Amino acid sequence: MIIYVATVVVIAIIISSLIAVFSKKLLSSIIAMGLVSLGVSGLFFFLQAPDVAITEAAIGAGLSTAIFVIALKRVKKGETKDEE
Amino acid sequence: MKNETPELFKKIFALSVIAVLIVGFFLAFTEMPKGWGVNVNGRVSRLYVLKNVRTATKSLDSGKFFAKGVKPLRTDVAYTPIEFKKTANLEDGAANVVTSIVVDYRGFDTLGEVTVLFLAVSGVMMLLFGKRKKERKKKTEPSLIMYVGTRIAFSVILLFGIYIFVHGHLTPGGGFPGGAVIASGILGLFLGRRGYSPNHMGLKAFESLSGIAFVIIGLIGFFSVHSFLANFLPTGIIGDLYSAGFIALIYIAVGMKVGSELAAVVDTMITDTEEEWS
Amino acid sequence: MQEFLQNWIYLIASVSLIGVGLYIVLTKENIFKIIVGLNIIESGTNLFMVAIGWHPNAVMPIYTATDHLVANGKVIAADPLPQSLVLTAIVIGLGTTALALTIGIKIFEKYGTLDVRKIKEAEE
Numbered sequence: 185m186i187i188y189v190a191t192v193v194v195i196a197i198i199i200s201s202l203i204a205v206f207s208k209k210l211l212s213s214i215i216a217m218g219l220v221s222l223g224v225s226g227l228f229f230f231l232q233a234p235d236v237a238i239t240e241a242a243i244g245a246g247l248s249t250a251i252f253v254i255a256l257k258r259v260k261k262g263e264t265k266d267e268e
Numbered sequence: 269m270k271n272e273t274p275e276l277f278k279k280i281f282a283l284s285v286i287a288v289l290i291v292g293f294f295l296a297f298t299e300m301p302k303g304w305g306v307n308v309n310g311r312v313s314r315l316y317v318l319k320n321v322r323t324a325t326k327s328l329d330s331g332k333f334f335a336k337g338v339k340p341l342r343t344d345v346a347y348t349p350i351e352f353k354k355t356a357n358l359e360d361g362a363a364n365v366v367t368s369i370v371v372d373y374r375g376f377d378t379l380g381e382v383t384v385l386f387l388a389v390s391g392v393m394m395l396l397f398g399k400r401k402k403e404r405k406k407k408t409e410p411s412l413i414m415y416v417g418t419r420i421a422f423s424v425i426l427l428f429g430i431y432i433f434v435h436g437h438l439t440p441g442g443g444f445p446g447g448a449v450i451a452s453g454i455l456g457l458f459l460g461r462r463g464y465s466p467n468h469m470g471l472k473a474f475e476s477l478s479g480i481a482f483v484i485i486g487l488i489g490f491f492s493v494h495s496f497l498a499n500f501l502p503t504g505i506i507g508d509l510y511s512a513g514f515i516a517l518i519y520i521a522v523g524m525k526v527g528s529e530l531a532a533v534v535d536t537m538i539t540d541t542e543e544e545w546s
Numbered sequence: 547m548q549e550f551l552q553n554w555i556y557l558i559a560s561v562s563l564i565g566v567g568l569y570i571v572l573t574k575e576n577i578f579k580i581i582v583g584l585n586i587i588e589s590g591t592n593l594f595m596v597a598i599g600w601h602p603n604a605v606m607p608i609y610t611a612t613d614h615l616v617a618n619g620k621v622i623a624a625d626p627l628p629q630s631l632v633l634t635a636i637v638i639g640l641g642t643t644a645l646a647l648t649i650g651i652k653i654f655e656k657y658g659t660l661d662v663r664k665i666k667e668a669e670e
Contacts, residue, residue, distance in 0.1 A: 365609075370634065
Protein backbone atom coordinates (compact mmCIF):
# COMPACT_ATOMS: atom_id res chain seq x y z
CA MET A 185 0.00 0.00 0.00
CA ILE A 186 2.77 2.38 0.95
CA ILE A 187 4.41 1.77 -2.41
CA TYR A 188 1.58 3.66 -4.12
CA VAL A 189 2.20 6.67 -1.87
CA ALA A 190 5.87 6.38 -2.80
CA THR A 191 4.90 6.34 -6.48
CA VAL A 192 2.95 9.57 -6.07
CA VAL A 193 5.94 11.15 -4.33
CA VAL A 194 8.26 9.96 -7.11
CA ILE A 195 6.03 11.55 -9.76
CA ALA A 196 5.99 14.78 -7.72
CA ILE A 197 9.77 14.96 -7.44
CA ILE A 198 10.23 14.25 -11.15
CA ILE A 199 7.83 17.10 -11.97
CA SER A 200 9.71 19.36 -9.52
CA SER A 201 13.04 18.53 -11.13
CA LEU A 202 11.59 19.31 -14.57
CA ILE A 203 10.42 22.67 -13.19
CA ALA A 204 13.99 23.22 -11.99
CA VAL A 205 15.21 22.63 -15.55
CA PHE A 206 12.75 24.69 -17.55
CA SER A 207 11.90 27.65 -15.29
CA LYS A 208 13.24 30.99 -16.52
CA LYS A 209 13.81 32.52 -13.09
CA LEU A 210 16.66 31.28 -10.95
CA LEU A 211 14.69 31.65 -7.72
CA SER A 212 11.94 29.30 -8.83
CA SER A 213 14.46 26.68 -9.90
CA ILE A 214 16.09 26.92 -6.45
CA ILE A 215 12.70 26.46 -4.76
CA ALA A 216 12.03 23.47 -7.03
CA MET A 217 15.38 22.01 -5.92
CA GLY A 218 14.26 22.35 -2.31
CA LEU A 219 11.04 20.53 -3.18
CA VAL A 220 13.07 17.71 -4.74
CA SER A 221 15.10 17.41 -1.52
CA LEU A 222 11.91 17.34 0.56
CA GLY A 223 10.41 14.57 -1.58
CA VAL A 224 13.62 12.58 -1.47
CA SER A 225 13.62 12.81 2.33
CA GLY A 226 10.10 11.36 2.32
CA LEU A 227 11.32 8.53 0.10
CA PHE A 228 14.13 7.85 2.59
CA PHE A 229 11.50 7.38 5.26
CA PHE A 230 9.65 4.89 3.05
CA LEU A 231 12.97 3.10 2.51
CA GLN A 232 13.21 2.49 6.31
CA ALA A 233 16.04 4.97 6.80
CA PRO A 234 14.78 7.53 9.36
CA ASP A 235 18.26 8.84 10.18
CA VAL A 236 18.91 9.78 6.57
CA ALA A 237 15.39 11.24 6.29
CA ILE A 238 15.94 13.57 9.24
CA THR A 239 19.34 14.65 7.94
CA GLU A 240 18.06 15.29 4.43
CA ALA A 241 15.06 17.26 5.70
CA ALA A 242 17.22 19.45 7.95
CA ILE A 243 20.12 19.99 5.56
CA GLY A 244 18.91 19.40 2.01
CA ALA A 245 15.51 21.02 2.24
CA GLY A 246 16.28 23.60 4.93
CA LEU A 247 19.81 24.95 5.12
CA SER A 248 20.84 24.24 1.52
CA THR A 249 17.91 26.20 0.06
CA ALA A 250 18.53 29.03 2.53
CA ILE A 251 22.20 29.27 1.55
CA PHE A 252 21.24 29.31 -2.15
CA VAL A 253 18.78 32.15 -1.57
CA ILE A 254 21.33 34.13 0.47
CA ALA A 255 23.94 33.71 -2.28
CA LEU A 256 21.35 34.70 -4.90
CA LYS A 257 20.63 37.89 -2.97
CA ARG A 258 24.28 38.87 -3.22
CA VAL A 259 24.32 38.51 -7.03
CA LYS A 260 20.85 39.89 -7.61
CA LYS A 261 21.98 42.08 -10.50
CA GLY A 262 23.46 39.14 -12.38
CA GLU A 263 20.29 37.17 -12.07
CA THR A 264 18.14 39.79 -13.71
CA LYS A 265 20.68 40.56 -16.41
CA ASP A 266 21.48 37.02 -17.48
CA GLU A 267 18.14 35.41 -17.83
CA GLU A 268 18.14 32.87 -20.58
CA MET B 269 30.20 34.96 -30.25
CA LYS B 270 32.61 33.06 -32.42
CA ASN B 271 32.67 29.27 -32.56
CA GLU B 272 29.41 29.01 -30.71
CA THR B 273 27.93 25.56 -30.59
CA PRO B 274 24.36 25.46 -31.93
CA GLU B 275 21.71 25.16 -29.24
CA LEU B 276 20.02 22.19 -30.87
CA PHE B 277 23.24 20.21 -31.20
CA LYS B 278 24.03 20.83 -27.55
CA LYS B 279 20.66 19.56 -26.40
CA ILE B 280 20.84 16.48 -28.63
CA PHE B 281 24.31 15.68 -27.27
CA ALA B 282 23.11 16.01 -23.67
CA LEU B 283 20.06 13.83 -24.29
CA SER B 284 22.19 11.12 -25.92
CA VAL B 285 24.59 11.10 -22.97
CA ILE B 286 21.64 10.74 -20.58
CA ALA B 287 20.13 7.97 -22.73
CA VAL B 288 23.40 6.01 -22.57
CA LEU B 289 23.44 6.47 -18.80
CA ILE B 290 19.86 5.26 -18.33
CA VAL B 291 20.28 2.24 -20.61
CA GLY B 292 23.47 1.28 -18.77
CA PHE B 293 21.77 1.51 -15.39
CA PHE B 294 18.83 -0.62 -16.42
CA LEU B 295 20.98 -3.23 -18.16
CA ALA B 296 23.09 -3.52 -15.02
CA PHE B 297 20.12 -3.80 -12.74
CA THR B 298 18.16 -6.44 -14.58
CA GLU B 299 21.01 -8.74 -13.54
CA MET B 300 20.59 -7.97 -9.86
CA PRO B 301 18.36 -10.11 -7.63
CA LYS B 302 15.17 -8.29 -6.67
CA GLY B 303 12.37 -8.53 -4.17
CA TRP B 304 12.91 -11.19 -1.56
CA GLY B 305 16.13 -12.14 -3.26
CA VAL B 306 17.74 -8.98 -1.95
CA ASN B 307 18.55 -10.11 1.53
CA VAL B 308 20.80 -8.52 4.06
CA ASN B 309 21.99 -11.94 5.08
CA GLY B 310 24.40 -12.10 2.19
CA ARG B 311 26.10 -8.83 3.06
CA VAL B 312 28.93 -7.64 5.22
CA SER B 313 26.73 -5.80 7.67
CA ARG B 314 24.92 -9.00 8.53
CA LEU B 315 27.76 -9.99 10.83
CA TYR B 316 27.64 -6.59 12.43
CA VAL B 317 23.91 -6.71 13.07
CA LEU B 318 23.85 -10.30 14.24
CA LYS B 319 26.61 -9.78 16.79
CA ASN B 320 24.32 -7.78 19.03
CA VAL B 321 21.43 -10.15 19.12
CA ARG B 322 22.64 -13.66 18.56
CA THR B 323 21.93 -14.80 22.09
CA ALA B 324 18.63 -12.99 22.18
CA THR B 325 17.49 -14.56 18.95
CA LYS B 326 18.33 -18.03 20.12
CA SER B 327 15.86 -17.83 22.97
CA LEU B 328 13.25 -16.07 20.87
CA ASP B 329 13.32 -18.61 18.07
CA SER B 330 12.15 -21.21 20.53
CA GLY B 331 8.75 -19.54 20.57
CA LYS B 332 8.64 -17.11 23.47
CA PHE B 333 6.37 -14.13 22.95
CA PHE B 334 5.61 -10.93 24.78
CA ALA B 335 2.42 -10.55 26.81
CA LYS B 336 -0.64 -12.41 25.60
CA GLY B 337 -2.60 -9.36 24.48
CA VAL B 338 0.14 -8.20 22.15
CA LYS B 339 -0.48 -8.92 18.50
CA PRO B 340 2.33 -9.08 15.97
CA LEU B 341 2.63 -6.09 13.68
CA ARG B 342 2.92 -8.26 10.62
CA THR B 343 2.03 -11.84 9.90
CA ASP B 344 4.22 -12.53 6.89
CA VAL B 345 7.31 -13.20 8.99
CA ALA B 346 7.61 -15.19 12.17
CA TYR B 347 7.23 -12.93 15.19
CA THR B 348 10.41 -12.89 17.20
CA PRO B 349 10.60 -9.99 19.66
CA ILE B 350 13.98 -8.97 21.02
CA GLU B 351 15.01 -9.18 24.65
CA PHE B 352 17.36 -6.45 25.75
CA LYS B 353 20.23 -7.96 27.67
CA LYS B 354 23.50 -6.68 28.96
CA THR B 355 25.87 -6.46 26.03
CA ALA B 356 29.16 -8.26 25.92
CA ASN B 357 31.32 -6.75 23.18
CA LEU B 358 32.64 -3.22 23.23
CA GLU B 359 31.08 -2.31 19.88
CA ASP B 360 27.57 -3.28 20.98
CA GLY B 361 25.05 -1.41 23.03
CA ALA B 362 23.60 1.15 20.62
CA ALA B 363 19.94 0.65 19.87
CA ASN B 364 20.37 2.51 16.58
CA VAL B 365 22.55 0.34 14.35
CA VAL B 366 23.27 3.19 11.93
CA THR B 367 24.72 5.28 14.75
CA SER B 368 26.80 2.34 15.88
CA ILE B 369 28.25 1.99 12.39
CA VAL B 370 28.87 5.71 11.90
CA VAL B 371 30.63 6.35 15.19
CA ASP B 372 32.11 3.03 16.16
CA TYR B 373 32.60 0.73 13.20
CA ARG B 374 33.58 3.52 10.80
CA GLY B 375 34.62 6.14 13.34
CA PHE B 376 37.81 7.01 11.53
CA ASP B 377 35.79 7.82 8.44
CA THR B 378 33.59 10.16 10.48
CA LEU B 379 36.71 11.98 11.68
CA GLY B 380 37.78 12.42 8.06
CA GLU B 381 34.31 13.65 7.13
CA VAL B 382 34.39 16.28 9.88
CA THR B 383 37.80 17.35 8.54
CA VAL B 384 36.39 17.74 5.01
CA LEU B 385 33.56 19.88 6.36
CA PHE B 386 36.09 22.00 8.25
CA LEU B 387 38.14 22.49 5.06
CA ALA B 388 35.05 23.54 3.08
CA VAL B 389 34.04 26.05 5.77
CA SER B 390 37.60 27.39 5.87
CA GLY B 391 37.46 27.89 2.10
CA VAL B 392 34.18 29.80 2.36
CA MET B 393 35.49 32.06 5.11
CA MET B 394 38.78 32.65 3.30
CA LEU B 395 37.10 33.59 0.01
CA LEU B 396 34.53 35.89 1.58
CA PHE B 397 36.94 37.57 3.94
CA GLY B 398 36.38 41.31 4.16
CA LYS B 399 35.55 44.29 6.28
CA ARG B 400 32.04 44.72 7.50
CA LYS B 401 30.05 47.64 6.14
CA LYS B 402 29.42 50.17 8.84
CA GLU B 403 26.26 51.76 7.52
CA ARG B 404 23.49 49.69 6.07
CA LYS B 405 21.30 50.76 3.23
CA LYS B 406 17.83 51.73 4.21
CA LYS B 407 16.01 48.47 4.44
CA THR B 408 12.82 47.65 6.21
CA GLU B 409 13.31 46.36 9.70
CA PRO B 410 11.46 43.18 10.61
CA SER B 411 8.59 43.78 12.93
CA LEU B 412 8.68 43.40 16.70
CA ILE B 413 6.73 40.16 16.52
CA MET B 414 9.38 38.66 14.23
CA TYR B 415 12.17 39.84 16.54
CA VAL B 416 10.65 38.45 19.73
CA GLY B 417 9.26 35.33 18.05
CA THR B 418 12.57 34.22 16.55
CA ARG B 419 14.29 34.68 19.89
CA ILE B 420 11.71 32.53 21.66
CA ALA B 421 11.80 29.95 18.88
CA PHE B 422 15.59 29.84 19.01
CA SER B 423 15.60 28.55 22.59
CA VAL B 424 13.17 25.76 21.69
CA ILE B 425 15.12 24.89 18.53
CA LEU B 426 18.39 24.82 20.48
CA LEU B 427 16.85 22.45 23.03
CA PHE B 428 15.55 20.21 20.24
CA GLY B 429 18.96 20.08 18.57
CA ILE B 430 20.61 19.11 21.85
CA TYR B 431 17.96 16.44 22.35
CA ILE B 432 18.64 15.04 18.89
CA PHE B 433 22.34 14.63 19.38
CA VAL B 434 22.23 13.41 22.97
CA HIS B 435 19.74 10.68 22.06
CA GLY B 436 21.58 9.72 18.87
CA HIS B 437 22.21 6.14 20.00
CA LEU B 438 18.55 5.49 20.92
CA THR B 439 16.41 7.27 18.33
CA PRO B 440 16.95 8.35 14.72
CA GLY B 441 19.15 11.38 14.58
CA GLY B 442 22.61 12.05 15.82
CA GLY B 443 25.27 14.69 15.68
CA PHE B 444 24.91 15.75 12.05
CA PRO B 445 21.16 16.52 11.97
CA GLY B 446 21.36 17.98 15.49
CA GLY B 447 24.03 20.44 14.41
CA ALA B 448 22.04 21.32 11.29
CA VAL B 449 18.95 22.03 13.42
CA ILE B 450 20.95 24.36 15.69
CA ALA B 451 22.35 26.17 12.64
CA SER B 452 18.78 26.60 11.33
CA GLY B 453 17.87 28.27 14.63
CA ILE B 454 20.77 30.69 14.27
CA LEU B 455 19.60 31.41 10.69
CA GLY B 456 16.23 32.34 12.20
CA LEU B 457 17.98 34.83 14.51
CA PHE B 458 19.58 36.41 11.44
CA LEU B 459 16.19 36.79 9.80
CA GLY B 460 14.66 38.30 12.92
CA ARG B 461 16.84 41.38 13.20
CA ARG B 462 18.97 43.37 10.79
CA GLY B 463 22.58 43.59 11.81
CA TYR B 464 22.53 40.60 14.09
CA SER B 465 25.95 39.11 14.60
CA PRO B 466 26.77 36.12 16.76
CA ASN B 467 29.72 35.94 19.07
CA HIS B 468 32.52 34.99 16.67
CA MET B 469 34.98 34.06 19.37
CA GLY B 470 32.36 31.81 20.93
CA LEU B 471 31.74 30.04 17.63
CA LYS B 472 35.46 29.55 17.04
CA ALA B 473 36.00 28.28 20.58
CA PHE B 474 33.09 25.82 20.32
CA GLU B 475 34.36 24.51 16.98
CA SER B 476 37.99 24.10 18.06
CA LEU B 477 37.18 22.60 21.45
CA SER B 478 34.78 20.03 20.02
CA GLY B 479 37.31 19.04 17.33
CA ILE B 480 39.98 18.64 19.98
CA ALA B 481 37.56 16.63 22.14
CA PHE B 482 36.92 14.22 19.26
CA VAL B 483 40.65 13.54 18.83
CA ILE B 484 41.24 13.27 22.59
CA ILE B 485 38.46 10.68 22.95
CA GLY B 486 40.09 8.75 20.12
CA LEU B 487 43.50 8.95 21.80
CA ILE B 488 42.07 7.69 25.11
CA GLY B 489 40.83 4.66 23.21
CA PHE B 490 44.25 4.29 21.62
CA PHE B 491 46.04 4.17 24.95
CA SER B 492 43.53 2.04 26.85
CA VAL B 493 42.23 -0.43 24.23
CA HIS B 494 45.18 -0.19 21.79
CA SER B 495 43.14 1.04 18.87
CA PHE B 496 42.37 4.57 17.76
CA LEU B 497 38.72 5.54 18.39
CA ALA B 498 38.00 2.30 20.24
CA ASN B 499 35.20 2.16 22.77
CA PHE B 500 36.60 2.30 26.29
CA LEU B 501 33.45 2.76 28.35
CA PRO B 502 31.02 0.07 29.56
CA THR B 503 28.24 -0.48 27.07
CA GLY B 504 25.30 -1.15 29.38
CA ILE B 505 21.85 -2.36 28.40
CA ILE B 506 20.37 -1.63 24.98
CA GLY B 507 17.76 1.09 25.26
CA ASP B 508 19.10 2.92 28.31
CA LEU B 509 20.28 6.50 28.05
CA TYR B 510 23.61 5.63 29.65
CA SER B 511 24.52 2.90 27.22
CA ALA B 512 26.63 2.35 24.13
CA GLY B 513 29.82 3.65 25.71
CA PHE B 514 31.38 6.68 24.09
CA ILE B 515 28.89 7.13 21.24
CA ALA B 516 27.01 9.86 23.12
CA LEU B 517 30.26 11.70 23.91
CA ILE B 518 31.42 11.60 20.27
CA TYR B 519 28.03 12.71 19.02
CA ILE B 520 27.96 15.67 21.43
CA ALA B 521 31.35 16.74 20.04
CA VAL B 522 30.21 16.23 16.42
CA GLY B 523 26.95 18.08 17.02
CA MET B 524 28.66 21.13 18.50
CA LYS B 525 31.25 21.14 15.70
CA VAL B 526 28.73 20.83 12.86
CA GLY B 527 26.40 23.38 14.46
CA SER B 528 29.08 26.02 14.93
CA GLU B 529 30.57 25.42 11.48
CA LEU B 530 27.26 25.71 9.62
CA ALA B 531 26.38 28.78 11.71
CA ALA B 532 29.72 30.28 10.66
CA VAL B 533 28.88 29.57 6.99
CA VAL B 534 25.49 31.26 7.34
CA ASP B 535 27.08 34.20 9.16
CA THR B 536 29.78 34.64 6.52
CA MET B 537 27.39 34.47 3.60
CA ILE B 538 24.64 36.65 5.05
CA THR B 539 26.88 39.46 6.24
CA ASP B 540 27.36 42.20 3.68
CA THR B 541 31.07 42.50 3.14
CA GLU B 542 33.06 44.83 0.98
CA GLU B 543 36.45 44.23 -0.49
CA GLU B 544 39.29 45.13 1.76
CA TRP B 545 41.93 43.81 -0.57
CA SER B 546 41.91 42.58 -4.11
CA MET C 547 1.71 -4.10 -10.48
CA GLN C 548 2.74 -3.84 -6.86
CA GLU C 549 5.70 -6.13 -7.41
CA PHE C 550 6.83 -4.12 -10.42
CA LEU C 551 6.61 -0.89 -8.40
CA GLN C 552 8.52 -2.40 -5.49
CA ASN C 553 11.28 -3.57 -7.77
CA TRP C 554 11.65 -0.54 -9.98
CA ILE C 555 10.14 2.69 -8.63
CA TYR C 556 13.11 3.83 -6.52
CA LEU C 557 15.54 2.94 -9.31
CA ILE C 558 13.42 4.92 -11.79
CA ALA C 559 13.33 7.89 -9.41
CA SER C 560 17.07 7.93 -8.78
CA VAL C 561 18.06 7.44 -12.42
CA SER C 562 15.68 10.14 -13.61
CA LEU C 563 17.00 12.57 -10.99
CA ILE C 564 20.57 11.85 -12.12
CA GLY C 565 19.52 12.31 -15.75
CA VAL C 566 17.75 15.62 -15.13
CA GLY C 567 20.72 16.94 -13.16
CA LEU C 568 23.11 15.86 -15.91
CA TYR C 569 20.95 17.66 -18.48
CA ILE C 570 21.15 20.88 -16.44
CA VAL C 571 24.92 20.58 -16.06
CA LEU C 572 25.44 19.94 -19.78
CA THR C 573 23.15 22.54 -21.31
CA LYS C 574 22.68 25.52 -18.97
CA GLU C 575 24.96 28.55 -18.90
CA ASN C 576 24.24 30.16 -15.54
CA ILE C 577 26.72 29.07 -12.85
CA PHE C 578 24.11 28.95 -10.09
CA LYS C 579 21.87 26.82 -12.26
CA ILE C 580 24.75 24.37 -12.78
CA ILE C 581 25.16 24.13 -8.99
CA VAL C 582 21.40 23.43 -8.71
CA GLY C 583 21.94 20.57 -11.19
CA LEU C 584 24.82 19.20 -9.13
CA ASN C 585 22.59 19.20 -6.04
CA ILE C 586 19.90 17.27 -7.91
CA ILE C 587 22.50 14.69 -9.03
CA GLU C 588 23.58 14.37 -5.39
CA SER C 589 20.00 13.69 -4.26
CA GLY C 590 19.65 11.03 -6.95
CA THR C 591 22.84 9.20 -5.97
CA ASN C 592 21.90 9.27 -2.29
CA LEU C 593 18.49 7.79 -3.11
CA PHE C 594 20.14 5.10 -5.24
CA MET C 595 22.56 4.08 -2.50
CA VAL C 596 19.84 3.80 0.14
CA ALA C 597 17.51 1.94 -2.24
CA ILE C 598 19.95 -0.90 -2.97
CA GLY C 599 20.07 -1.75 0.74
CA TRP C 600 16.31 -2.14 0.98
CA HIS C 601 13.92 -5.00 0.31
CA PRO C 602 10.14 -4.88 0.31
CA ASN C 603 9.63 -6.36 3.77
CA ALA C 604 12.42 -4.51 5.50
CA VAL C 605 12.12 -2.84 8.91
CA MET C 606 14.11 0.03 10.40
CA PRO C 607 17.53 -0.98 11.79
CA ILE C 608 16.67 0.40 15.24
CA TYR C 609 16.00 -1.96 18.13
CA THR C 610 13.75 0.35 20.10
CA ALA C 611 11.53 1.19 17.13
CA THR C 612 10.67 -2.27 15.85
CA ASP C 613 9.81 -5.49 17.59
CA HIS C 614 11.68 -7.90 15.42
CA LEU C 615 14.90 -7.04 13.66
CA VAL C 616 15.70 -10.72 13.33
CA ALA C 617 13.21 -13.37 12.24
CA ASN C 618 14.02 -17.08 12.21
CA GLY C 619 17.69 -16.33 12.64
CA LYS C 620 17.75 -14.06 9.57
CA VAL C 621 18.18 -10.31 9.60
CA ILE C 622 15.16 -8.61 8.02
CA ALA C 623 16.22 -5.02 8.71
CA ALA C 624 17.33 -2.74 5.91
CA ASP C 625 21.07 -2.68 5.36
CA PRO C 626 22.49 -0.03 7.71
CA LEU C 627 25.83 0.40 5.94
CA PRO C 628 24.68 2.46 2.91
CA GLN C 629 22.49 4.50 5.23
CA SER C 630 25.48 5.53 7.30
CA LEU C 631 27.48 6.30 4.13
CA VAL C 632 24.67 8.56 2.86
CA LEU C 633 24.28 10.21 6.29
CA THR C 634 27.82 11.57 6.10
CA ALA C 635 27.64 12.29 2.36
CA ILE C 636 24.69 14.69 2.81
CA VAL C 637 26.61 16.87 5.28
CA ILE C 638 29.68 16.97 3.00
CA GLY C 639 27.32 17.95 0.18
CA LEU C 640 26.22 21.07 2.06
CA GLY C 641 29.83 22.10 2.68
CA THR C 642 30.87 21.68 -0.95
CA THR C 643 27.71 23.47 -2.13
CA ALA C 644 28.52 26.45 0.09
CA LEU C 645 32.10 26.51 -1.27
CA ALA C 646 30.86 26.36 -4.87
CA LEU C 647 28.39 29.19 -4.27
CA THR C 648 31.15 31.27 -2.71
CA ILE C 649 33.35 30.77 -5.77
CA GLY C 650 30.34 31.77 -7.91
CA ILE C 651 29.95 34.99 -5.89
CA LYS C 652 33.64 35.78 -6.37
CA ILE C 653 33.35 35.16 -10.13
CA PHE C 654 30.40 37.55 -10.25
CA GLU C 655 32.35 40.20 -8.37
CA LYS C 656 35.22 39.93 -10.85
CA TYR C 657 33.39 39.63 -14.19
CA GLY C 658 29.99 41.13 -13.40
CA THR C 659 28.14 38.19 -14.91
CA LEU C 660 27.28 34.58 -14.16
CA ASP C 661 27.08 33.40 -17.78
CA VAL C 662 29.92 31.02 -18.57
CA ARG C 663 30.06 32.10 -22.23
CA LYS C 664 30.38 35.78 -21.38
CA ILE C 665 33.07 34.92 -18.85
CA LYS C 666 34.95 33.08 -21.59
CA GLU C 667 34.60 36.04 -23.93
CA ALA C 668 35.89 38.37 -21.24
CA GLU C 669 38.90 36.12 -20.78
CA GLU C 670 39.90 36.32 -24.44
